[in-house]
Amino acid sequence: MLVGYMRVSKADGSQSTDLQRDALLSAGVKTDHLYEDQASGKKDDRPHLAACLKALRKGDTLLVWKLDRLGRNLRHLVNTVHDLTDRGVGLKVLTGEGAAIDTTTAPGKLVFGIFAALAEFERALISERTIAGLAAARARGRNGGRPFKMTPAKVRLAMAAMGQKETKVGELCTELGVTRQTLYRHVSPSGELRPDGEKVISKRKMYS
Structure with a gap:
């Protein structure tokens, strides 16, 4: 059908x-x-x-x-x-x-496979860059104390991480420096953007 x-x-x-x-x-x-x-x-x-x-x-x-x-x-x-x-x-x-x-069809499946590979590459690249950025921030002493607000980099890292079954939410929150409540306001458990997350990324684009 x-x-x-x-x-x-x-x-x-x-x-x-x-x-x-x-x-x-x-x-x-x-x-x-x-x-x-x-x-x-x-x-x-x-x-x-x-x-x-x-x-x-x-x-x-x-x-x-x-x-x-x-x-x-x-x-x-x-x-x-x-x-x-x-x-x-x-x-x-x-x-x-x-x-x-x-x-x-076989050719159609091949084309979609390329799309899927690009999506996986994009997610890995975003994760790699944002983790490096967070590590650099910690090296400059921006660690501990009151949790920081979500940034575009953190939102993208959260999207990439939350889509992985092996991700431990508590550890991710520690890495991002945010609470669970803040994380879930921006990104769903499956890694999809929520309204607050869209606002963070859109605001960054507006000023870039």
């Missing part, structure tokens, strides 16, 4: 899913197998995506118009597709930069 997912960023009527809908219908998705959200791709709360993923069964294929309609970021996308693959569900992207991805 083919299942389609659509998303637009605004719920005020200024954006339409008509183009996505037409493409998905032309690809063979039936009208009653379409799911639609009107929410920013950065938000965790996308109820129809959750319903769509839950409805998929082994042998089904999820179709999206473009890759950015599905994932909040590369890491979230990779995790989502790995979960679908484990369940025997395929993913096909119709257009855009990810149009070569079709995990029901």
Whole structure:
């Protein structure tokens, strides 16, 4: 069975899913197998995506118009597709930069494997750089005392670390110099950005 997912960023009527809908219908998705959200791709709360993923069964294929309609970021996308693959569900992207991805075919799986490798490399690189930065800060005597606030570097390190099963939250908090409460306000247990974490990173970009 083919299942389609659509998303637009605004719920005020200024954006339409008509183009996505037409493409998905032309690809063979039936009208009653379409799911639609009107929410920013950065938000965790996308109820129809959750319903769509839950409805998929082994042998089904999820179709999206473009890759950015599905994932909040590369890491979230990779995790989502790995979960679908484990369940025997395929993913096909119709257009855009990810149009070569079709995990029901060998070439498509290869392309997605490259995406996954890039995501893993990005996470390792961020972790390596931020750990080095924290070590340098400790060497300058910025250690102990009142916990420091979260910084973009700490948020990125937390994202990379929280996605690893072997990470001990208590040790991570000590390394970052923050409390558990502060950590969880910025990053979820699975390593996804939360609103406070997005604000920290966005603020840094604003002034950079």
